Amino acid sequence: MEQQLIKLLDNSLECTSCKIKNNQIILAIQSVKEKLSCPYCGCPSARVHSVYEREIQDIPFQDKQTILLLTTRKMFCDNLDCTFKTFSERFDFVNPKGKKTIRLMEKILVTSTKLSSVSASSLLKNRICQSLQKQHL
Ligand SMILES: [Zn+2]
DSSP states (O other): OHHHHHHHHOTTEEEEEEEEETTEEEEEEEEOOSOEEOTTTOOEEOOEEEEEEEEEEEEEETTEEEEEEEEEEEEEOOOTTOSOSEEEOOBTTBOTTOSBOHHHHHHHHHHHHHSOHHHHHHHHHHHHHHHHHHHHO
16 A cells, blocks of 8 residues: 555655654655666766665645655766766655655645735644644653
8 A cells, every 4th residue: 555655656666664653654765776877977877875864744644744764875976977976866756955745845835825825824833833742742
């Protein structure tokens, strides 16, 4: 089930674990691509430098906050003419340094344009207060 859900976000992803903790759904995901193209020169590389984890918020599911733990690879670029020695894996669904998926940001944007800016900001503020209160319980 979670495999199918995550493929809706990006077909090259797989879900390695899924758990519900407090009011959050936490999905650990990673790319199944073996080779990644250097964003600077376009050369493919399969040589992994290191691996790290990014925490990205996605659209809520069943009214629960959804967190994606995204395994991200840092790769070597083996093209001698390239000015970069390494590059980080990039994904279409989130900006390189983003903390939220693009579809979540679009949803927030739609919400804020539908409502007046005052009611949108109070709605978002309430949500943030609620999630802060829950974290402190
Ligand atoms: Zn390169």
